[in-house]
Amino acid sequence: MNPDYLHRPGESPMSDVDNIVGQITRDDIDRARSLLRDVAIRTPLVPVSAANGRAALAKAENIQPYGSFKIRCGSYAVLSVPDECLDRGLYTASAGNFGQGVAAAAARRGVPTRVYAPDNAARTKIGMMRSLGAEVIEVSFSRWWEILSGEIPEGETAHMVHPCRGREVLIGNATIGAEIIEDAPDIDAILVPFGGGGLVLGIAAAIRLLAPHIELIACEASSSTPFTSALAAGKPVAVESDPDSFIDGIGGAMVLPSAWPLLREYVAGTAVVDDEQAAAVVAMMFRKHRLIVEGAGAVPIACALTKPDFANRKVAAIMSGGNIDEQVLTDILRRHS
CATH class of the missing domain: 3.40.50.1100 (Rossmann fold)
Structure with a gap:
């Protein structure tokens, strides 16, 4: 078919x-x-x-x-976050490319970033996010999808920058x-x-x-x-x-x-x-x-x-x-x- x-x-x-x-x-x-x-x-x-x-x-x-x-959308999204939302940092869910864009833009604003990534993501993407200063938390694909779908990770208090919404x-x-x-x-x-x-x-x-x-x-x-x-x-x-x-x-x-x-x-x-x-x-x-x-x-x-x-x-x-x-x-x- x-x-x-x-x-x-x-x-x-x-x-x-x-x-x-x-x-x-x-x-x-x-x-x-x-x-x-x-x-x-x-x-x-x-x-x-x-x-x-x-x-x-x-x-x-x-x-x-x-x-x-994703340097475009990640950067523009981070640049658009009001200052008052940055006190506790930023987080996102990404297989790598969006996380890089967010991490690079957040570093320019002096804001810490956490990225929840699927554990099957390309190693080159994981390494690049970490080199840009992001804390990368690798989770199972199913858990990553739950976070991408809107579920807030336990204990997470940072401002979410969503890669699609x-x-x-x-x-x-x-x-x-x-x-x-x-x-x-x-x-x-x-x-x-x-x-x-x-x-x-x-x-x-x-x-x-x-x-x-x-x-x-x-x-x-x-x-x-x-x-x-x-x-x-x-x-x-x-x-x-x-x-x-x-x-x-x-x-x-x-x-x-x-x-x-x-x-x-x-x-x-x-x-x-x-x-x-x-x-x-x-x-x-x-x-x-x-x-x-x-x-x-x-x-x-x-x-x-x-x-x-x-x-x-x-x-x-x-x-x-x-x-x-x-x-x-x-x-x-x-x-x-």
Whole structure:
């Protein structure tokens, strides 16, 4: 069975009160771009192509400081926290990339940070968070998901900076969409890796304001398809994840219920590739472009270059990060020589 799922955005209209994406303005995005100018770089759109003749534009967020787009949303979220909320520090739940962004921004504000991370997270991400001064508490994946879903860890009194929820996180991510639309205004679709929903909803905000004709597609690996499964079921459902997958930055136990109405409102559908298709892109980007891409960042490119729906269309794919363990990269390059 083809796991991809398409639907009609806006099938279940939301109230204005609940629509956080619809409340974001151009001024919000412009302000974030101004504040982030000295924190994150404006990344290029890299033309990529495959042996099958297909082509796409890859938004190279993997070359950001600390190797991920999350320097944008993590930094903007921390910069937006009022001073009176910082007395007891900050905490977040992250597999690594968002934690790095939060830790770096918190260090600039002189605020201690705790990161609850799943114990299967890439070692390079864990090490980088600690090097940035964060206290990293490794927990089981199921416990991490509970914290990500809103459960407060026992004894935790710090201010929570959530990686997927919150207006500031979405605005920080919307800056990526604004850059793509400025640099390639004639694209037909933007392909986004789907984790907790913060990135895809941030891009949705930019599309709504700047180029509503562009189709927004959430991309998943077949090793974990919470959004595809939710669309098929008509509601968030629990899914199994492959613990041996090298793709650790996307997927999850299920779509966060708080994000579900927004996702149905703004995302046109999903595209799914398997781990080996993503691994082939990791190898291709290293050999042809000398770029290091993690699994989550490779998935949208793999979708763009292999899925029939994107043939003969101009698409941009967000290459979200480059934080891949060296041994994992070495193994992929050996398999895809």
